[in-house]
Amino acid sequence: xxxxxxxxxxxxxxxxxxxxxxxxxxxxxxxxxxxxxxxxxxxxxxxxxxxxxxxxxxxxxxxxxxxxxxxxxxxxxxxxxxxxxxxxxxxxxxxxxxxxxxxxxxxxxxxxxxxxxxxxxxxxxxxxxxxxxxxxxxxxxxxxxxxxxxxxxxxxxxxxxxxxxxxxxxxxxxxxxxxxxxxxxxxxxxxxxxxxxxxxxxxxxxxxxxxxxxxxxxxxxxxxxxxxxxxxxxxxxxxxxxxxxxxxxxxxxxx
Amino acid sequence: xxxxxxxxxxxxxxxxxxxxxxxxxxxxxxxxxxxxxxxxxxxxxxxxxxxxxxxxxxxxxxxxxxxxxxxxxxxxxxxxxxxxxxxxxxxxxxxxxxxxxxxxxxxxxxxxxxxxxxxxxxxxxxxxxxxxxxxxxxxxxxxxxx
Numbered sequence: 001x002x003x004x005x006x007x008x009x010x011x012x013x014x015x016x017x018x019x020x021x022x023x024x025x026x027x028x029x030x031x032x033x034x035x036x037x038x039x040x041x042x043x044x045x046x047x048x049x050x051x052x053x054x055x056x057x058x059x060x061x062x063x064x065x066x067x068x069x070x071x072x073x074x075x076x077x078x079x080x081x082x083x084x085x086x087x088x089x090x091x092x093x094x095x096x097x098x099x100x101x102x103x104x105x106x107x108x109x110x111x112x113x114x115x116x117x118x119x120x121x122x123x124x125x126x127x128x129x130x131x132x133x134x135x136x137x138x139x140x141x142x143x144x145x146x147x148x149x150x151x152x153x154x155x156x157x158x159x160x161x162x163x164x165x166x167x168x169x170x171x172x173x174x175x176x177x178x179x180x181x182x183x184x185x186x187x188x189x190x191x192x193x194x195x196x197x198x199x200x201x202x203x204x205x206x207x208x209x210x211x212x213x214x215x216x217x218x219x220x221x222x223x224x225x226x227x228x229x230x231x232x233x234x235x236x237x238x239x240x241x242x243x244x245x246x247x248x249x250x251x252x253x254x255x
Numbered sequence: 256x257x258x259x260x261x262x263x264x265x266x267x268x269x270x271x272x273x274x275x276x277x278x279x280x281x282x283x284x285x286x287x288x289x290x291x292x293x294x295x296x297x298x299x300x301x302x303x304x305x306x307x308x309x310x311x312x313x314x315x316x317x318x319x320x321x322x323x324x325x326x327x328x329x330x331x332x333x334x335x336x337x338x339x340x341x342x343x344x345x346x347x348x349x350x351x352x353x354x355x356x357x358x359x360x361x362x363x364x365x366x367x368x369x370x371x372x373x374x375x376x377x378x379x380x381x382x383x384x385x386x387x388x389x390x391x392x393x394x395x396x397x398x399x400x401x
Contacts, residue, residue, distance in 0.1 A: 024274070025330060025332070026330070026332065078275040079332060079336070080276065086329065086330055087328070090328070119272060123269040123270070123272035124269070130262040130269065131341075133258065134262055134263055134292070153273075194349065202340060202345055207337060207340045207343065208274060210343075211332055211335055211339060212336075214381045214382050215382075240348060240349075243349070244352045247352075
């Protein structure tokens with residue numbers, strides 16, 4: 001194994017870790033995957049360190065140390081990609097492949113499309129409508145929930161397309177949900193309009209980040225655990241501020 | 256109660272689509288969400304505090320997710336993240352905001368503390384089960400398997 005090949009292998013490991021981290025995987029999964037990839041290529045001495053924003057890997061071969069760092073800038077949710085990379089790290093251990101092949105597989109995984117916009121808007125509508133039932137709403141809430149959930153999802157996918165920061169996205173989302181519910185209540189068709197607002201906000205609750213923060217902490221990755229905890233808290237704060245400010249302004253408007 | 260459970264399962268599966276979960280895993284995640292919500296409502300109906308119910312629910316859901324993760328060879332988050340959403344104290348947090356807006360700081364404080372307690376209960380359920388399963392599974396199968 002020469003130096004160039006070594007660099008390629010580390011690159012493959014880093015890319016695999018990056019896909020997991022960018023799409024909502026836990027930190028220990030990133031580190032384990034990178035270690036498996038290195039092992040599959042015959043590098044036994046290697047250390048990886050991942051946080052939600054960086055990956056660092058350092059490996060030793062024939063007395064020479066190789067290292068690489070990758071910066072993680074986008075953090076989305078796509079658990080299907082996490083699953084695919086997880087399967088990739090299993091197969092690579094059992095069936096050896098060249099680093100070029102491995103890179104091609106990873107590029108293919110990274111390009112896997114998510115559900116299209118129509119399906120995700122429909123899912124958000126159905127999910128929001130289901131939550132109105134859980135919160136004790138009637139048939140009117142169900143229908144308005146579908147409407148508001150779909151509107152909010154469309155807005156959110158537009159905001160993620162123009163790459164708005166997550167804090168502002170959640171601020172605007174919270175404000176839209178609150179304003180939408182309030183308008184429906186104000187027009188007199190809904191008695192308890194807050195049910196609809198609350199149900200629409202549920203699709204923005206940071207369930208995955210919260211889960212991962214705790215799973216990271218449980219696994220002993222304290223830096224990742226606490227930074228994800230802060231991320232989850234700031235999303236909740238953004239949602240609450242957005243909804244609060246919108247309602248305050250609307251209340252002024254009313255009288 | 257049963258109707259709400261079914262809708263909790265539907266809501267979980269719908270939000271699972273937003274997490275890009277596919278195929279049978281999506282249905283399993285939905286079922287997990289329904290089970291968790293059922294445990295929560297049953298324990299609240301039998302007189303426990305809400306945070307106790309959330310603790311039981313997250314304990315059970317994490318265990319189911321970890322077991323499913325081994326069977327389906329997929330990350331446990333797939334079955335857990337969306338399933339938790341029906342039991343998170345979102346409603347209570349919303350009440351906190353509303354009370355703050357109305358200037359009722361006492362009620363907002365009380366609700367806020369309860370919401371923290373509830374989130375903490377869910378957290379303890381997840382952490383306890385996640386770390387326990389790791390120990391139990393390494394005992395059961397000495398071969399390292401991730």
